[in-house]
Amino acid sequence: MSARARARVVIVGGGFGGLAAAKVLRRAPVEVTLVDRTNHHLFQPLLYQVATAGLAPGDIASPIRQILRAQKNATVMMAEATGVDLAGRALEIDVAERGAVRLAYDYLVLATGVTQSYFGRDDFARFAPGLKTLEDATSVRARILGAFERAETQEQPESRRDLLTVVLVGAGPTGVEMAGAAAELARATLAQDFRRVDPRSARIVLVEAGPRILPTFDERLARRAHERLVRMGVEIRTGRPVEAIDAGGVAVGGERIEAGVVLWTAGVRPSPVAAWLGAATDRAGRVRVEPDLSVPGHPEVFVVGDVAAREQDGRPLPGVAQVAIQGGRHVGRAIARRVAGRPALAPFRYRDKGNLAVVGRNYAVLELGRLRLAGFPAWLIWAFVHIRFLAEFNNKLLVFTQWVWSYFTWQRGSRLILGRH
Amino acid sequence: MSARARARVVIVGGGFGGLAAAKVLRRAPVEVTLVDRTNHHLFQPLLYQVATAGLAPGDIASPIRQILRAQKNATVMMAEATGVDLAGRALEIDVAERGAVRLAYDYLVLATGVTQSYFGRDDFARFAPGLKTLEDATSVRARILGAFERAETQEQPESRRDLLTVVLVGAGPTGVEMAGAAAELARATLAQDFRRVDPRSARIVLVEAGPRILPTFDERLARRAHERLVRMGVEIRTGRPVEAIDAGGVAVGGERIEAGVVLWTAGVRPSPVAAWLGAATDRAGRVRVEPDLSVPGHPEVFVVGDVAAREQDGRPLPGVAQVAIQGGRHVGRAIARRVAGRPALAPFRYRDKGNLAVVGRNYAVLELGRLRLAGFPAWLIWAFVHIRFLAEFNNKLLVFTQWVWSYFTWQRGSRLILGRH
Numbered sequence: 001m002s003a004r005a006r007a008r009v010v011i012v013g014g015g016f017g018g019l020a021a022a023k024v025l026r027r028a029p030v031e032v033t034l035v036d037r038t039n040h041h042l043f044q045p046l047l048y049q050v051a052t053a054g055l056a057p058g059d060i061a062s063p064i065r066q067i068l069r070a071q072k073n074a075t076v077m078m079a080e081a082t083g084v085d086l087a088g089r090a091l092e093i094d095v096a097e098r099g100a101v102r103l104a105y106d107y108l109v110l111a112t113g114v115t116q117s118y119f120g121r122d123d124f125a126r127f128a129p130g131l132k133t134l135e136d137a138t139s140v141r142a143r144i145l146g147a148f149e150r151a152e153t154q155e156q157p158e159s160r161r162d163l164l165t166v167v168l169v170g171a172g173p174t175g176v177e178m179a180g181a182a183a184e185l186a187r188a189t190l191a192q193d194f195r196r197v198d199p200r201s202a203r204i205v206l207v208e209a210g211p212r213i214l215p216t217f218d219e220r221l222a223r224r225a226h227e228r229l230v231r232m233g234v235e236i237r238t239g240r241p242v243e244a245i246d247a248g249g250v251a252v253g254g255e256r257i258e259a260g261v262v263l264w265t266a267g268v269r270p271s272p273v274a275a276w277l278g279a280a281t282d283r284a285g286r287v288r289v290e291p292d293l294s295v296p297g298h299p300e301v302f303v304v305g306d307v308a309a310r311e312q313d314g315r316p317l318p319g320v321a322q323v324a325i326q327g328g329r330h331v332g333r334a335i336a337r338r339v340a341g342r343p344a345l346a347p348f349r350y351r352d353k354g355n356l357a358v359v360g361r362n363y364a365v366l367e368l369g370r371l372r373l374a375g376f377p378a379w380l381i382w383a384f385v386h387i388r389f390l391a392e393f394n395n396k397l398l399v400f401t402q403w404v405w406s407y408f409t410w411q412r413g414s415r416l417i418l419g420r421h
Numbered sequence: 422m423s424a425r426a427r428a429r430v431v432i433v434g435g436g437f438g439g440l441a442a443a444k445v446l447r448r449a450p451v452e453v454t455l456v457d458r459t460n461h462h463l464f465q466p467l468l469y470q471v472a473t474a475g476l477a478p479g480d481i482a483s484p485i486r487q488i489l490r491a492q493k494n495a496t497v498m499m500a501e502a503t504g505v506d507l508a509g510r511a512l513e514i515d516v517a518e519r520g521a522v523r524l525a526y527d528y529l530v531l532a533t534g535v536t537q538s539y540f541g542r543d544d545f546a547r548f549a550p551g552l553k554t555l556e557d558a559t560s561v562r563a564r565i566l567g568a569f570e571r572a573e574t575q576e577q578p579e580s581r582r583d584l585l586t587v588v589l590v591g592a593g594p595t596g597v598e599m600a601g602a603a604a605e606l607a608r609a610t611l612a613q614d615f616r617r618v619d620p621r622s623a624r625i626v627l628v629e630a631g632p633r634i635l636p637t638f639d640e641r642l643a644r645r646a647h648e649r650l651v652r653m654g655v656e657i658r659t660g661r662p663v664e665a666i667d668a669g670g671v672a673v674g675g676e677r678i679e680a681g682v683v684l685w686t687a688g689v690r691p692s693p694v695a696a697w698l699g700a701a702t703d704r705a706g707r708v709r710v711e712p713d714l715s716v717p718g719h720p721e722v723f724v725v726g727d728v729a730a731r732e733q734d735g736r737p738l739p740g741v742a743q744v745a746i747q748g749g750r751h752v753g754r755a756i757a758r759r760v761a762g763r764p765a766l767a768p769f770r771y772r773d774k775g776n777l778a779v780v781g782r783n784y785a786v787l788e789l790g791r792l793r794l795a796g797f798p799a800w801l802i803w804a805f806v807h808i809r810f811l812a813e814f815n816n817k818l819l820v821f822t823q824w825v826w827s828y829f830t831w832q833r834g835s836r837l838i839l840g841r842h
Contacts, residue, residue: 039836040838058477058834063614076616078567078574079574096574097580135839146460146517149517152498153522155519193484398823401819405815409815415484416478416479419556
């Protein structure tokens with residue numbers, strides 16, 4: 001501790017962006033406080049495997065304070081952020097038992113991510129959960145496994161067929177990965193487990209309002225993924241918006257599809273950071289930030305990850321883990337330099353580490369710079385990269401153990417229906 | 422399928438007893454239907470490890486239909502049993518979408534287990550959950566980890582100290598195992614993870630109305646376990662009943678203990694099988710059964726496991742996994758013989774496989790016949806036996822992986838707070 005009080009850095013969000021910022025500051029003469037409403041960092045790219053019973057919730061989540069255990073200048077608070085007092089330089093949080101509390105900051109990093117957006121149709125949420133949290137994933141898992149259980153107890157063939165239909169709305173990477181995993185769950189894992197229904201007859205329907213699946217990917221790669229999904233028995237409906245969702249199914253492009261499970265991954269909505277700051281946003285509601293990721297007029301406040309709007313080479317930065325990680329690191333370094341009185345960093349520049357989506361076992365599509373890969377080699381890279389970026393050693397160990405076991409047995413280790421859904 | 426219709430065996434409960442009965446019948450010319458309200462078989466002896474974040478829920482649970490996948494004469498139904506029509510030989514169940522359904526049987530096996538009993542003080546349940554289901558375990562885990570999180574955000578030292586107090590009511594094996602595991606969680610796993618509170622200062626208080634802990638164990642062994650717990654920093658209050666439990670703590674033997682977490686393992690209550698059957702019970706409400714475990718007057722209806730009351734050598738059979746497993750096997754064999762027209766089996770006789778309780782890492786107490794063991798060798802036997810009896814290979818693999826990792830790192834792999842508690 002120097003004679004002068006150390007700078008207080010408050011970070012909101014323990015996702016990829018917030019955690020990267022905190023870690024970069026581990027040797028800086030600052031006091032870091034990381035606030036998150038949950039106690040865990042979540043590896044969102046593998047959520048779809050929890051939703052399809054391949055991995056357990058704990059396999060892809062680590063306590064934030066366990067990750068920052070050895071970083072003595074970091075304090076973790078489990079609390080809900082509710083606002084920012086820009087003039088008074090304080091984050092407003094809601095603390096159990098104490099109520100509203102103000103956390104004073106010298107630097108503030110907002111990395112609060114996004115939630116599912118239903119484009120104004122929030123009434124869909126009840127029938128079609130999203131896939132952003134562990135609770136979402138265990139709820140989707142319970143709905144899928146529960147639909148098979150209910151089908152097994154029905155007398156009427158039509159009821160069984162309806163229950164064995166899974167509709168996935170939105171064909172971005174999550175929708176595509178869910179479709180592949182759900183098809184394997186039905187066709188392989190569950191195939192021998194039922195007596196009255198044949199899980200292999202389950203319908204998996206992937207619905208996309210846009211003209212093709214994986215809109216952010218190269219068109220030829222998307223076509224390869226499309227063909228692969230069709231070979232796996234997935235029905236794909238592109239160019240058709242969803243008109244209605246209720247307890248019994250969905251209406252899409254004039255067609256009614258009765259379904260036991262509907263999942264929504266069609267859109268995201270930024271958390272309300274812009275409203276806290278009174279800041280300008282892009283059309284999606286993300287905060288427009290300066291080249292150093294600070295908020296215009298407030299060089300001490302930064303926004304990173306999915307909630308920040310920033311263009312690079314004329315294109316908006318995508319809402320992926322790498323943008324958040326690199327943004328968090330950049331902001332952490334910028335703060336460390338300013339605290340040390342050293343000149344500012346060059347503006348933030350995202351280095352594209354590539355785009356990956358997995359389509360069932362053994363198959364993935366990958367684009368990296370000019371490289372385009374589809375098939376088993378891309379899948380191997382996918383598996384390696386995902387194990388590599390899991391936060392803690394025990395997560396790596398558990399995920400690796402489960403994957404090896406599942407790969408050879410076609411079984412899935414986490415087929416639990418918990419709670420009431 | 423023989424010319425004559427196969428005998429229908431309906432089993433209620435996918436715990437140790439029901440599953441053992443189903444498996445024994447795998448080659449018998451019968452149609453087995455196993456009904457359970459959950460989709461999984463739960464390895465209850467390790468629930469305390471889920472509640473203390475050492476294991477994940479999926480590690481100790483397997484889908485019942487996955488376990489019985491290869492047994493072609495077995496059908497699994499996820500449904501709630503609501504009653505028995507003894508005269509009409511039908512089990513009454515509640516099925517999703519269809520409502521009340523009757524399942525006709527030729528033989529009925531009731532293996533529905535027990536729930537927590539609060540001895541008429543059901544108002545305690547809200548503040549002091551039990552430990553019988555996976556939902557209980559994840560709820561207790563969230564309460565324990567949440568209390569540490571809340572303590573970290575408090576200003577007042579008294580609030581912190583109160584939140585860091587865990588009271589365990591009931592010092593049977595579950596209470597003792599919880600006390601040891603909670604002490605290790607606080608003293609080792611969490612020790613480095615907080616900045617404002619010292620988890621090592623947490624109080625773990627084990628409360629027992631009877632004169633000593635582990636009342637079903639040999640007195641000298643119980644004394645060894647008692648001493649071990651005290652060395653681990655657990656406070657033990659025996660001979661004092663709990664008078665009140667509320668949101669802030671417990672009153673026990675005239676003393677008020679403020680606590681952040683209270684857990685209740687002091688008693689069990691059988692599921693309402695006796696009421697379904699109109700059968701005679703013992704004082705605890707368990708159904709008095711014949712020497713072959715059938716219900717008096719109904720040789721086609723059997724009760725096994727914790728819900729059955731049976732004496733052997735003048736002592737009631739205990740509510741442990743081995744009594745359920747051996748009872749389930751006995752009943753399955755008895756049914757197979759009757760279906761085959763062969764003479765009845767000798768009366769059921771429980772073979773005591775020993776009594777084990779673990780007291781933190783490296784220490785367990787074991788009694789088997791005249792053998793008494795306390796310490797590391799008993800702990801090794803405990804670990805071996807528990808891995809041995811886990812249902813599926815992937816459970817064995819996951820539990821073993823976690824245990825080895827935890828043993829060497831003192832970390833716990835499943836520190837998640839999920840949902841709202």
